[in-house]
Amino acid sequence: MNTxxxxxxxxxxxxxxxxxxxxxxxxxxxxSYEEIVEDLVHPERxxxxxxxxxxxxxxxLSYHDGHPIHAGRWIWRMxxxxxxLEEKMALFWHHVFATAHYxxxxxxxxxxxxxxxxxxxxxNIRQILIDLxxxxxxxxxxxxxxxxxxxxxxxxxxxxxxxxxxxxxxYSEDDVKQAARAFTGWTFEQPLPLYPYGHYESKFVFNExxxxxxxxxxxxxxxxxxxxxxxxxxCEERATALFICRHLYNFFVEDEPQIPAWSIEPPRNxxxxxxxxxxxxxxxxxxxxxLNYMFNSDFFKNSFYKKVKNPSxxxxxxxxxxxxxxxxxxxxxxxxxxxxxxxxxxxxLMNPPTVEGWHTGHEWIDGGTLNERVNFAVNQFNDVxxxxxxxxxxxxxxxxxxxDLVDKCLDLIGPIEVGDETRQALSKYAEEVGDLELSxxxxxxxxxxxxxxxxxxxxxxxxxxxx
Amino acid sequence: xxxxxxxxxxxxxxxxxxxxxxxxxxxxxxxxxxxxxxKFLNIAEEDVLPLDGTLGWHPEMAPFKELYDKGMxxxxxxxxxxxxxxSHFRGMDIWHTCAPDEVSTIGWLGNVIEQLDPRGENPxxxxxxxxxxxxxxxxxxxxxxxxxxLDEYGLMSGISAQQQRVQALQIFKDMYGQAVGxxxxxxxxxxxxxxxxxxxxxIKVAPQQYESTVEYSDNPIAKSLRDVARVHTANLGTRIxxxxxxxxxxxxxxxxxxxxxxxxxxxxxxxxxxxxxxxxADENVVMLIFSEFGRRINDNGSGTDHGSGGGAYLVGKPxxxxxxxxxxxxERDKWEKGEDLAHTIDFRGIYGTVIEQWLGLEAAPIVYxxxxxxxxxxxx
Numbered sequence: 001m002n003t004x005x006x007x008x009x010x011x012x013x014x015x016x017x018x019x020x021x022x023x024x025x026x027x028x029x030x031x032s033y034e035e036i037v038e039d040l041v042h043p044e045r046x047x048x049x050x051x052x053x054x055x056x057x058x059x060x061l062s063y064h065d066g067h068p069i070h071a072g073r074w075i076w077r078m079x080x081x082x083x084x085l086e087e088k089m090a091l092f093w094h095h096v097f098a099t100a101h102y103x104x105x106x107x108x109x110x111x112x113x114x115x116x117x118x119x120x121x122x123x124n125i126r127q128i129l130i131d132l133x134x135x136x137x138x139x140x141x142x143x144x145x146x147x148x149x150x151x152x153x154x155x156x157x158x159x160x161x162x163x164x165x166x167x168x169x170x171y172s173e174d175d176v177k178q179a180a181r182a183f184t185g186w187t188f189e190q191p192l193p194l195y196p197y198g199h200y201e202s203k204f205v206f207n208e209x210x211x212x213x214x215x216x217x218x219x220x221x222x223x224x225x226x227x228x229x230x231x232x233x234x235c236e237e238r239a240t241a242l243f244i245c246r247h248l249y250n251f252f253v254e255d256e257p258q259i260p261a262w263s264i265e266p267p268r269n270x271x272x273x274x275x276x277x278x279x280x281x282x283x284x285x286x287x288x289x290x291l292n293y294m295f296n297s298d299f300f301k302n303s304f305y306k307k308v309k310n311p312s313x314x315x316x317x318x319x320x321x322x323x324x325x326x327x328x329x330x331x332x333x334x335x336x337x338x339x340x341x342x343x344x345x346x347x348x349l350m351n352p353p354t355v356e357g358w359h360t361g362h363e364w365i366d367g368g369t370l371n372e373r374v375n376f377a378v379n380q381f382n383d384v385x386x387x388x389x390x391x392x393x394x395x396x397x398x399x400x401x402x403x404d405l406v407d408k409c410l411d412l413i414g415p416i417e418v419g420d421e422t423r424q425a426l427s428k429y430a431e432e433v434g435d436l437e438l439s440x441x442x443x444x445x446x447x448x449x450x451x452x453x454x455x456x457x458x459x460x461x462x463x464x465x466x467x
Numbered sequence: 468x469x470x471x472x473x474x475x476x477x478x479x480x481x482x483x484x485x486x487x488x489x490x491x492x493x494x495x496x497x498x499x500x501x502x503x504x505x506k507f508l509n510i511a512e513e514d515v516l517p518l519d520g521t522l523g524w525h526p527e528m529a530p531f532k533e534l535y536d537k538g539m540x541x542x543x544x545x546x547x548x549x550x551x552x553x554s555h556f557r558g559m560d561i562w563h564t565c566a567p568d569e570v571s572t573i574g575w576l577g578n579v580i581e582q583l584d585p586r587g588e589n590p591x592x593x594x595x596x597x598x599x600x601x602x603x604x605x606x607x608x609x610x611x612x613x614x615x616x617l618d619e620y621g622l623m624s625g626i627s628a629q630q631q632r633v634q635a636l637q638i639f640k641d642m643y644g645q646a647v648g649x650x651x652x653x654x655x656x657x658x659x660x661x662x663x664x665x666x667x668x669x670i671k672v673a674p675q676q677y678e679s680t681v682e683y684s685d686n687p688i689a690k691s692l693r694d695v696a697r698v699h700t701a702n703l704g705t706r707i708x709x710x711x712x713x714x715x716x717x718x719x720x721x722x723x724x725x726x727x728x729x730x731x732x733x734x735x736x737x738x739x740x741x742x743x744x745x746x747x748a749d750e751n752v753v754m755l756i757f758s759e760f761g762r763r764i765n766d767n768g769s770g771t772d773h774g775s776g777g778g779a780y781l782v783g784k785p786x787x788x789x790x791x792x793x794x795x796x797x798e799r800d801k802w803e804k805g806e807d808l809a810h811t812i813d814f815r816g817i818y819g820t821v822i823e824q825w826l827g828l829e830a831a832p833i834v835y836x837x838x839x840x841x842x843x844x845x846x847x
Contacts, residue, residue, distance in 0.1 A: 102716075255652075260570050308652065344598045344615060354557055356570065362652045363572070366600045367590070367663045368613025370656070371622060378635075379625035419649055425641035429634075453631065457638055460623070462656040 007415045008033055011304055014467045015252050016040045016295060017084025019317035022412055023391060037295045041122060041288045043083030053328045058335055064107040064199045071349040072335035074114060075342065078316035080327050085291075089121030090114055091312060092251050094349070097132055097164055098357035099141045101350045108201040109137035110350050125244060125285035126235045129165065133227050136188035136202035142355065145187040147180055149212040154180040159355055161234070168263045170239040171219060178218040182225040185211030235285055238277065245276040245290065252294060254306045255361030272299045305417060305466040308361050311345035313467055314373055318459060321413065322380040323388030344372045365465065377459035384448040392455065393448055398439035400451070405430040409454045418463045426457055474751040476825050479695055479708040480576070481688070482601070483732070484559070485716030487758035488771050489778040489808065491725060492528070493542065493794075497521040500797035508721055508766035522794065527726040531733035534740065538788030541843030543779040543817055545795040547810025551760055551775035551803070558759040558773075563603035565815050565834045575818060576707050577606025578833045579826065583706050590666035591703045596691045596710040604709055610658070612666035617694045618674050621667035640664060673701040681742040688712040689735040696739055700746040706826075715758060721770040732756075736782060753783040753825050755817075761808050764797070775807035779817060781843050785825070791841045813838045 006025060012033065013020040017040070028036055039045060054076060055061050060069055078087045094117060101110040113135050120128050132138055133156075139145055144156040157180030161171050185207040192200045216225045219233050234240050246267055250256035253272070257265050267273040275297075276290050283289045294300055309317065315338060319325050325333050342349060346369045352358055365373075381389055392412050400408060406426045410416050418426070433450045437443040458464060495501045496512045497520065515523025516532050524532045534540050548567060552558045564571040576593060584592040593604050593611035600613040614620045622639060626632040643660035677697040683689040691710040698705055712732055717724050736754070743749035761777030776795045795801070795808035803809040816838035819830035824844055831837055 258572075346599055354560075359572070362655050365656060365659055366605060366613065367611060367659055367666065368595065368598075368600045368615065370659050371613075371620075371663050371667075372615075374622055374639075374660075375625055378623055382625055419645075419653075421645035422642045425638045428641070429638055432634075453635070456623075456626070457635065457642075460635075460639055461642055462653055462660065465656060 005033065007304075008301060009036060010414055011301070012036060012040075012295060013084065014313070014317065015088075015300075015303075015307075016291075017081075017088055018078045018313055019320050019467075021320055021323070021388060021391065022395065024320075034296060037292055040085040040295070041291050043086040043122070046082040048083070049077055049081045050327065054335065057329045057333075060336070064111075067101045067107050067110050067350045068339040069336040070107065070111045071342075071351075072338035074349055075312060075316050075319075075338040076325050076329075076335045078312060079319050079325050086118055086121065089287075090117035091310075092247070093117040093121050093128070094352070095251060095357050095360070096247050097138065098352035098355055099137050100352050100354075104137060104140045106137070106140070106199055106202070108199050109135075109140070112201060113137040114350070122287055122291070124287065125240070125280070126231060127285075129160075129231045129234065130228060132164070133160070133183065133186060133231065134204040136204060139186065139188050139204070144183055147184050147186070149181075149184045149210050152177065152180045152184060152212070156180065156183055160230075163259075163355060163357075165234045165243060166237055166239040167243045170237065175218055178216040178225075179230050181212045181214075181216055182218065182230045183227045185209070186227055238281065241277040241280045241285075242273065245273050245280060248276065248290065248294060249273055250360070252291075253300055253303050255308060258359050258361075258363070259356060269299055272297065305463060307467045308364050308465055309467045310358070310360060310364060311342040311347035311369075311373070312349060314345065314465075315342050315376065317467075318377045318380050321388050321459075322386045323391065324380065324386055326387070341376060345369045345376070370465075373465065374460045377464065378456045381452045381455045381459065384452050389448075389452055389455065393438070393444065393451060396438060396451065398437075400436050400438065402430050402433065402435050405433070405436070405451070405454060409451070409458055413455060413458050413464075416458065416461075416463055418458075418461060422461050422463060426454065429454060429457060475704075475706060476827070477699060477706055477708070477752045478579075478821060478826060479752060479754040480603070480710070481692075481732075481736070481754060481756045482559075482709070482711035483715050483728075483756065483758040484711050484713040485758070486558070486760045486762055486773055487715040487777060488717060488721065488725060488762040489758075489776070490761070490764070491721075492525055492729070493518070493544070493778055494523050494525065495521065495794060495797060496523050498797055500799075504764050504797065505766050507768050508771060519790075522790075525726070525729050527729040528733045530737035531729075534737060534782060535788065538845075539740065539782055539784060539786055540788055541781040541786045541841075542790050543781065543812060543841065543843075544790060544792045545776045545808065545811030546757070546779045546792070546814050546817060547760070547776040547808075548813050548815070549810075551807070551810065553760060553773035553775075560602060562757065562759055562814060563601060565818065572602065572605065572607075574601070574603040574605045575833055576603045576709065577609050577611075579822065579828065580604065580611060580707055581606060581609045582828050582833075583826070587662075589669075589704045590662040591669050591698070591705045593707040593709070594670070594695075594698055594705050596694045596708070601709055601711070604707070607655075610662035610666070612662070612670065614670065614694065617670070617697065620670060622663060636664065669703055670698060670701075673698045673703065676701050679742050679745060681738050681745060683738050683742075684731065684734055686731040686735070688731050689738065692735045692739040693742070696742045696746075699743065699752065700748050717762070717770045721766070740783070749784050751785075753781060753785055753821065755821060756780040756782065757814070763806055764802060764808060765806060775803045776810035777808070779814070781817075781821070785844050787843055787845045789843075791843055812841070816840050 081087050120131050142156040142159050143153045147153040154176055158176045187207055188202045189205050190202050279293050280290045346364055436447040494510045494515045496515045502509055514526045517523040561567045563574050565575050580593040587610045590610040590612050595613040598615050604611050623632050623635045626635055643657045683693045695708045714728050757779040758777055762771035762774040792812040815834040818834050819838050820840040822828050822830040
């Protein structure tokens with residue numbers, strides 16, 4: 001495998017997944033880039049992650065009292081899954097259909113929604129929007145349970161159009177009202193009362209007696225529409241395809257302006273987004289063909305390190321490099337803490353700030369979050385006995401020359417490309433430590449810390465903040 | 468502006484996150500409508516700490532009442548804004564940006580900090596204590612420092628060997644310090660990295676210098692206010708401090724929850740001002756305590772749901788003390804949205820009061836308009 005090909009595959013796995021260690025990259029060295037894309041969009045080809053060990057070591061996962069441990073479990077899945085795009089699409093839809101735990105405070109619904117995105121995230125826009133409309137977590141979050149035939153509540157109807165499908169400017173206020181009417185009676189039920197049974201999964205129900213059965217006119221079409229009809233109409237609109245494709249481009253390729261600006265500012269790369277729209281529409285909303293096209297496109301391949309990592313990517317990606325929080329957790333690794341790790345960087349998974357989701361791109365970074373990002377990544381390489389670092393050390397062979405140290409480490413951490421000033425600063429450190437012998441155990445014990453320090457400096461760079 | 472002190476005025480914001488129930492903070496115990504509408508969740512007349520024969524403090528707020536009785540608390544009754552948004556985050560956004568009609572990323576204190584330190588020379592002009600920078604303090608190009616743990620704040624703090632940490636920090640500086648011009652995001656990262664570095668370098672003296680006989684309680688808000696005191700008394704030029712106390716979203720179990728929060732808060736605020744007084748550092752400090760909304764007038768049997776009008780408190784030596792604006796009417800036909808306390812003064816007028824009368828800046832460009840102000844400061 002030549003370096004360019006390796007770098008390209010690493011890039012693909014950073015974006016379509018959460019990065020890859022060198023061993024993982026080597027394990028797919030016999031596959032072409034195109035074959036890896038095919039594998040990514042077909043996660044069912046790979047075994048589902050086994051949570052048995054995790055549950056054994058974290059018995060509190062069996063309870064549904066709080067979401068942080070489940071958000072931590074999600075990050076653990078990002079690290080260990082054999083189906084990286086499945087988890088990445090779940091994260092994508094969580095960004096787009098931002099639903100927060102704090103309102104309902106109902107853990108089974110919160111984690112149920114993420115599970116739904118895992119299952120349907122690579123299917124079809126129509127399917128995803130229908131599932132979303134029936135999701136109890138979303139239903140409660142946007143008050144559709146308060147949307148009654150005699151007293152419509154527009155919240156869901158409005159956000160469905162504004163934030164989840166078409167975007168501002170493509171429908172009228174009256175369309176919002178009509179959409180809301182079509183979703184009257186779409187609610188959920190709790191199979192068991194909260195007291196004394198605790199939190200059990202809620203289920204969607206269509207309450208026919210509370211549904212507005214009269215005629216509605218929505219986006220110029222008239223009929224006795226139900227919710228599914230509204231989604232059918234939405235899915236025929238090019239505006240919806242544009243909205244979804246722009247989200248995909250923003251999430252996987254290059255940071256776009258924040259969503260509220262989308263009605264004013266055109267896409268960064270209109271040709272790319274147009275091509276994606278055409279593919280999405282000619283495939284009747286199927287996502288796999290669009291993703292396949294996108295990952296194989298030149299615009300994707302040329303977008304190395306153009307996106308600021310979101311905190312989940314930073315946390316999961318760094319832990320993949322250090323080899324921590326593996327399938328079988330090591331002593332002291334409590335997945336619940338991973339929730340807070342990403343939260344202090346600005347991404348409390350399962351608790352986005354508003355229905356508009358997180359502000360992304362450079363808005364992930366401020367003085368406080370940069371401090372957290374750098375310190376977290378640096379701290380993962382304090383311990384030279386971590387499996388990931390031992391692997392890196394092993395790959396450096398029996399000795400490493402001072403002049404090679406920077407390049408070798410940059411290669412094993414990415415490969416990551418850095419600017420001249422970063423390279424100079426790293427080289428200065430390499431000169432200070434000099435040539436390093438690694439052939440005997442004593443040599444390794446003495447020099448491991450020095451190499452770990454180089455890795456720490458690399459994960460502290462500006463460049464490492466990008467995916 | 469009052470010229471109460473020759474020192475630069477300092478402003479501390481304490482955000483009560485979740486929507487504090489104003490009616491059970493400053494209790495209208497003489498009004499039968501209060502007991503009629505708060506059937507379950509009321510404070511009995513004999514329990515309140517009376518203030519003027521009509522209103523009384525929550526029984527857990529004795530340390531706060533003590534400050535009030537000293538004339539150090541100017542209470543803003545009925546603070547809010549038209550058509551109050553009941554979402555926590557949206558509601559908080561509006562308070563943070565003064566922009567109720569659009570989603571803005573420019574915080575009002577970001578604007579204030581920019582005016583206090585136009586060239587961004589001191590990254591400690593604005594300091595937040597807590598996890599994540601509040602939007603109130605953020606504005607592109609305005610450096611502020613956000614500290615989650617003052618004693619361990621700073622880059623590379625996980626590298627325990629001092630000499631090696633110094634070396635790592637020097638390399639960090641070399642990497643981030645170059646004005647590279649390789650794109651706006653990279654430049655932004657460079658600037659932010661350098662701000663974190665210099666902010667941490669400056670702020671680290673604070674825990675070293677600080678000594679006090681005041682013993683704060685062991686809870687998050689007490690810890691945060693102690694951090695504010697430690698940085699303020701270190702004279703690092705900080706003009707705006709921000710911190711928050713969470714937990715006020717009392718839909719359920721309000722009776723056991725709110726008293727604990729008030730106990731922590733009022734003790735912490737009292738200790739904070741005692742601490743500043745001990746350091747002769749209290750004359751130039753004004754604190755604003757606010758929450759994103761009040762809660763519903765009727766309780767729900769266990770708690771109260773999101774409401775509108777609430778209360779805010781300006782605390783400090785420079786205050787004249789007393790009650791300002793009007794307590795929202797409890798008469799049913801005056802309720803906002805048919806179920807909330809209606810606001811009687813716009814929060815942007817209170818910000819404006821602080822901005823003009825305390826910080827000596829022009830309010831209109833920061834709060835986007837002219838809003839009724841109050842006169843809560845002591846005449847010189």
